[in-house]
Amino acid sequence: MFGITVRDHLMVAHSLRGAVFGPAQRLHGATFVVDATFRRRELDAHGVVVDLGAAAELLHAVLADLTYRNLDDEPDLAGVNTTTEVLARLVADRLADRVHAGALGPLPLDGIAVTLHESHVASATYERSG
Amino acid sequence: MFGITVRDHLMVAHSLRGAVFGPAQRLHGATFVVDATFRRRELDAHGVVVDLGAAAELLHAVLADLTYRNLDDEPDLAGVNTTTEVLARLVADRLADRVHAGALGPLPLDGIAVTLHESHVASATYERSG
Amino acid sequence: MFGITVRDHLMVAHSLRGAVFGPAQRLHGATFVVDATFRRRELDAHGVVVDLGAAAELLHAVLADLTYRNLDDEPDLAGVNTTTEVLARLVADRLADRVHAGALGPLPLDGIAVTLHESHVASATYERSG
């Protein structure tokens, strides 16, 4: 199995709902350094999983819809507890939607994984089919 | 599949038994930077795998029983060759024991992985069921 | 010259004032991974610049007053443009105030430096006398 990983980041404000979150129930914020991995069992005719530049642009485009925002005010995310896990799935699903629409070419992927690093000591990952 | 990872560290003295270990047969020591990953197929009602703060405290508690010690003198580890692999399994098993006892709430995990980085160029990982 | 550095982090919401900041004028947020360096020309009688554990606790205490907050709403910061540079100076100055009050013992420092990493590709540093 092959995989390529590209890194980018987003910076958001948000608050979390639930006593378990303690002080993170207050409006605060985070930089998420994002690693997106695209997996395929075989390489294409050029010897790549997908074009690395196109993958980086795709990740940047998906993150551009989220960054420099207060997620509590985003209509798309109304009622969503925007934990790191939930955001990792959101980014992975949006990447998959665009891949299915052809953003990285005609070949199907065998998997997508997204890791959001919220600090030097904590991260969350979501892995899904391609 | 979701995962969250928390990082902490421990600092120990020990020696390894077996000619294969060369100079590491002498009493020496290591900082192990520890990444513990908790995996679950589904998120809980709050949108998390487990509470991140509780996971960090759990890891810290497990490492507190090992750190600032000479592992060669620990009764619990008598007869154990405390390689990085063995310590990764020990930390993972102790985390699992506490998870089974309810330290992170009632929901079962689908997996635990522990990586010990012993330097900038070497690490060991142990993955187990939750 | 000796220095010791301890790392911690804070997570805040804020917005920046000025057209130069583009989308960062919107309410958003950041994780700042913070490196605080304490410098002294000579070591103390124990062979340290300052006690490492005390330095880590001091940094944690200073960051605790800022983290998990919307800086736009903090009375202490009213009218302050909370750029990464300004926050680096704020953290350094608050560390210095507590050092002068004896938080790290009686010996004076020769310098304090604080770096705030706002992502994997950007950081700001402020260096001052001890």
Next chain:
Amino acid sequence: MFGITVRDHLMVAHSLRGAVFGPAQRLHGATFVVDATFRRRELDAHGVVVDLGAAAELLHAVLADLTYRNLDDEPDLAGVNTTTEVLARLVADRLADRVHAGALGPLPLDGIAVTLHESHVASATYERSG
């Protein structure tokens, strides 16, 4: 499942064939920071996956055949598009060949994974059986 990972690097010139590669069609170069992971379900009698020092030497020997070269001129690689993915597979396969020849002892591995980091924002991985 256990794994140990060792890190080393190689520095090469090469060019990539295919319009998709844009400016990387020109002769250019890369440092690849290489993480090689060796996996086994059980530890050996010494409590290790394989000897860490032997694993590091094996990786260094495999990389020594590639580093400080223009890959476009290597007879072994004639007609090969030396993408990061292809090189990850090449390194993994050469490690496996030497493991099968006994370089890390008599016990079979359950898997080998090789990651080549080509920058702070991009990497490729190849995973195979042991």
Next chain:
Amino acid sequence: MFGITVRDHLMVAHSLRGAVFGPAQRLHGATFVVDATFRRRELDAHGVVVDLGAAAELLHAVLADLTYRNLDDEPDLAGVNTTTEVLARLVADRLADRVHAGALGPLPLDGIAVTLHESHVASATYERSG
């Protein structure tokens, strides 16, 4: 003193002249992960050293003239031994030229530093006046 640092990278082929360089006398290549630091004693009216986005674009523009090339064939570099140190100075000097031409606004800088990381174990830095 304040500083802000932005990170980017370049990927080049080159060879080094002199027996001291051993195998690096052959045509090979490198990824240089580049940290550029801009220093000023005082912040501007917005509370920044320079605009971070503009600084990142400036670094990217300077690196764009070098990346994806064989430095041995660049007319600008004819007769230059393109060691990591020499390239660090080249990048710093080109940044300074553009800063003097107004790329980051009217205020003078108090210093520029450029670090090129050529691997996970080696880097070179050049520091100059602003």
Next chain:
Amino acid sequence: MFGITVRDHLMVAHSLRGAVFGPAQRLHGATFVVDATFRRRELDAHGVVVDLGAAAELLHAVLADLTYRNLDDEPDLAGVNTTTEVLARLVADRLADRVHAGALGPLPLDGIAVTLHESHVASATYERSG
């Protein structure tokens, strides 16, 4: 001013004397990831501060005298409190002694700095003349 930095590591057991050290008064251990920086105002005729390979070998040789040992039992260190700061100075001074003896060629250095990273959240640095 130019600088080159090489990275290596050492693994030792030791204990620290003084109530301030708390649990670190017990015999424990550490991995120190070591960055050694060699500074010179001007480059030599080859365009380098010093030969990078020679600098890496020099650091490795200096660390070889310390690694895989219990520092409490080293005759050279009898009566020395082997804090991270003290070890940083020891490594820097031993590097300087060998540089003065010609290990990196005839040209004098303008400075040496050594940083010992004892974990992902703590390090100590010592800077001296060349």
